[in-house]
Amino acid sequence: MTRVGLIGNPAAGRDIRRLTGGASVVDNYAKRRVAECVLAGLTAVTEPPNVQIMPDRAGIADHARDESPDEVDASILEIPLEGTAADTRRAAARFREDGVAAVVVLGGDGTTRDVACEIGDVPVVAVSTGTNNVVPSAVDGTVAGVAAALVATGAVPEADATARHGMIEARAETATGERRLSALAAAELSSRSFVGTRALLDPGDLRGGVVSRAHPGDVGLAAVAGAVEAVAPDDPGGVALRLSDPAEASRTVRAVLAPGVTATVGIESIERLEWDEAVRFDVPDGVVGADGERELELTDTTVELRVVPDGPRLVDVDATLAAGADAGALERTDPLPTTED
Known part of the structure; x- marks a missing residue:
């Protein structure tokens, strides 16, 4: 049956x-x-x-x-x-x-x-x-x-x-060994150095990341990317973003970063990624999040992110x-x- x-x-x-x-x-x-x-x-x-x-x-x-x-x-x-x-x-x-x-x-x-x-x-x-x-x-x-x-x-x-x-795979080599994380819609980098309550709440903490889909009607990093370049759920690859202080950025967007939270976000760069194309972010002290929740605490390391088609x-x-x-x-x-x- x-x-x-x-x-x-x-x-x-x-x-x-x-x-x-x-x-x-x-x-x-x-x-x-x-x-x-x-x-x-x-x-x-x-x-x-x-x-x-x-x-x-x-x-x-x-x-x-x-x-x-x-x-x-x-x-x-x-x-x-x-x-x-x-x-x-x-x-x-x-x-x-x-x-x-x-x-x-x-x-x-x-x-x-x-x-x-x-x-x-x-x-x-x-x-x-x-x-x-x-x-x-x-x-x-x-x-x-x-x-x-x-x-x-x-x-x-x-x-x-x-x-x-798509899914987003994050990988970082640390002093204690390799750390991995999977995300569905977005893998985000935060300047916060601790997981805390996990939820990404302060727009000023967000430093960038990779999304597997993007639309201005989404929430979080996917909304930021979607304000510039839309990626449908079944489109190949994704988008990598590097963010900066909106007061100093040459490009800014308004986006819904969390339920009830809209903010002006400064974009340093935005790059379209193909399947399995890796992008690297240096993390002096911060956290990698998955779909709006902080997960991996990292210090003085580089994290590699890629969108995979599985x-x-x-x-x-x-x-x-x-x-x-x-x-x-x-x-x-x-x-x-x-x-x-």
Whole structure:
């Protein structure tokens, strides 16, 4: 029987940017409701797929299973829980190994990145319930479920429904050995010398980095790059930026650096990159971030960044539903049940 995986990150959408910026709060009650809607959406096809759900300690998985429609066989994936991002990665790896036909992910860029690192070629429907939401779509959970069902059952071929998204690999040689980091939309360099609360909050800290996509409607470094040169999610390569003090820069842009935070950013240089083309940044004292979160503390080293073409296969929800309708996959040939008096 065809299976769909469901991953809901309880920690997504709940970081410090709710206090310091204008990021919306997505509590676990809302995520339970979204997960419930995803399972309802699976019933749009004649033979709904089964679903396995990543377990969690916030009740998202239990609620989705208990409230699943009669037509959907829902179960909880059996994996050990740590209450960290390792749970998401472990679930994604299991879904890949077990051969699920599609995965729905509830989270932000960080959650989607964790899934991308382990999911392989399994199509991913990324639903925005996080803080940085450059990659996930702000789509209703029910609609996301319909798209997942169409792809999982083969009603819409993967080639018509998905596009490969790039990833950014960061590598630095330090006194303690090689350090590596993967990002999905953006790898950022910050002048802050400590990770702290992780969130990139002060525009003055941002020194540059590399993005795999760019649009002025994005958030963070992708928005800065997009104000100058747009890069579609399925375009090859990416963009490298070196930033400077806007008071001294010959080129400046206004961009949304974080939810509720707009700023004037000075651009020293901007360079289009091909797949696997490396660019290097000297880091006297700072941090390399991934998708809006500070991760690697570095001192007196050089970090090498490159965009690689082996990111996740992301489902285009709108295109998938349109293709499903064109193929007649949403039409019912069986008679509707009748109510007897």
